[in-house]
Amino acid sequence: MIDISVEDESTFQRDGLLVIDRIVDTDRLPALHRAFDELFSGRFETGVRPDEVNWQNVDGDPSLTRQISNGWKANREIASVVLDENIARAIAELAGWSGVRIMIDNVLWKPVGVKSLGYHQDSAYLSWFTPSDLLTCWIALDETSAGGGTMELVRGSHRWAESKPAGDFHAPEDYRLPMREAAAKAGVKPDIVHIEVPAGGGSFHHGWTWHGSGQNSGLKPRRALVLHAMQAAVEYDPLNFNEGIGPIYSRYKRLGDNHLDENYFPILWREDGYRTPQIADYLNS
Numbered sequence: 359m360i361d362i363s364v365e366d367e368s369t370f371q372r373d374g375l376l377v378i379d380r381i382v383d384t385d386r387l388p389a390l391h392r393a394f395d396e397l398f399s400g401r402f403e404t405g406v407r408p409d410e411v412n413w414q415n416v417d418g419d420p421s422l423t424r425q426i427s428n429g430w431k432a433n434r435e436i437a438s439v440v441l442d443e444n445i446a447r448a449i450a451e452l453a454g455w456s457g458v459r460i461m462i463d464n465v466l467w468k469p470v471g472v473k474s475l476g477y478h479q480d481s482a483y484l485s486w487f488t489p490s491d492l493l494t495c496w497i498a499l500d501e502t503s504a505g506g507g508t509m510e511l512v513r514g515s516h517r518w519a520e521s522k523p524a525g526d527f528h529a530p531e532d533y534r535l536p537m538r539e540a541a542a543k544a545g546v547k548p549d550i551v552h553i554e555v556p557a558g559g560g561s562f563h564h565g566w567t568w569h570g571s572g573q574n575s576g577l578k579p580r581r582a583l584v585l586h587a588m589q590a591a592v593e594y595d596p597l598n599f600n601e602g603i604g605p606i607y608s609r610y611k612r613l614g615d616n617h618l619d620e621n622y623f624p625i626l627w628r629e630d631g632y633r634t635p636q637i638a639d640y641l642n643s
């Protein structure tokens with residue numbers, strides 16, 4: 359259980375982020391590490407290929423962060439975390455939402471020496487659904503440190519202006535540049551928070567909170583599992599399908615119908631007790 363207090367809720371509203379020492383129990387970590395090995399070796403236990411496979415052992419550039427999106431469709435160990443009801447309830451409490459769906463997951467592996475990920479605001483990629491609010495749960499599967507390329511979040515930056523995506527995501531020359539420019543426009547000095555937590559800990563951040571991560575100059579790999587969540591009641595916004603990652607995820611749209619199909623975007627928690635019933639069968643099959 360993740361216990362979100364009233365104080366946590368006000369911290370989240372003020373800072374656009376919340377750091378938590380325990381999101382996933384440590385006894386689950388070995389199986390999750392094995393799932394990472396499987397996915398990046400191209401072994402998809404359900405037979406379904408994740409929606410975005412940006413790195414594989416056979417041909418992945420060793421200087422870049424290994425990244426897969428929607429690993430949950432390929433591997434049920436990953437699914438058991440990112441479809442978890444308790445994490446979804448914590449998201450609903452922080453966001454003030456009545457229901458939560460998974461938008462996508464991210465499986466991220468930054469071995470020692472691997473380069474940075476550019477600063478961005480997640481919601482800048484998301485105008486293909488409406489309302490396009492987002493809240494993200496980032497879970498460290500290794501102990502993290504500032505020198506080990508952990509994620510950095512900028513306190514209070516969810517209140518800055520909304521910026522368009524800019525610069526490379528993988529290994530940009532100056533990974534903090536777009537954020538510094540946005541801070542200058544906002545007239546503030548960025549307050550960078552390094553998410554330093556034990557393995558199994560992590561953070562929650564608002565869709566407009568600026569974040570990125572530096573090179574892993576530590577001695578250990580840095581693996582993270584990320585749940586990007588949206589409100590249960592979102593709809594497709596076909597006028598904006600060409601924005602951000604819309605071209606990938608609009609392919610699940612039903613003909614003549616803007617509702618999101620629960621097979622591809624399951625509802626994880628709703629205050630009336632509803633949860634997409636097929637999740638339980640999927641996790642136990």
Ligand SMILES: O=C(O)CCC(=O)C(=O)O
Pocket residue numbers: 464466475480494496508509510569570571582584
């Ligand atoms: O793990 C990182 O360095 C970045 C992750 C990220 O962009 C996210 O969780 O939205």
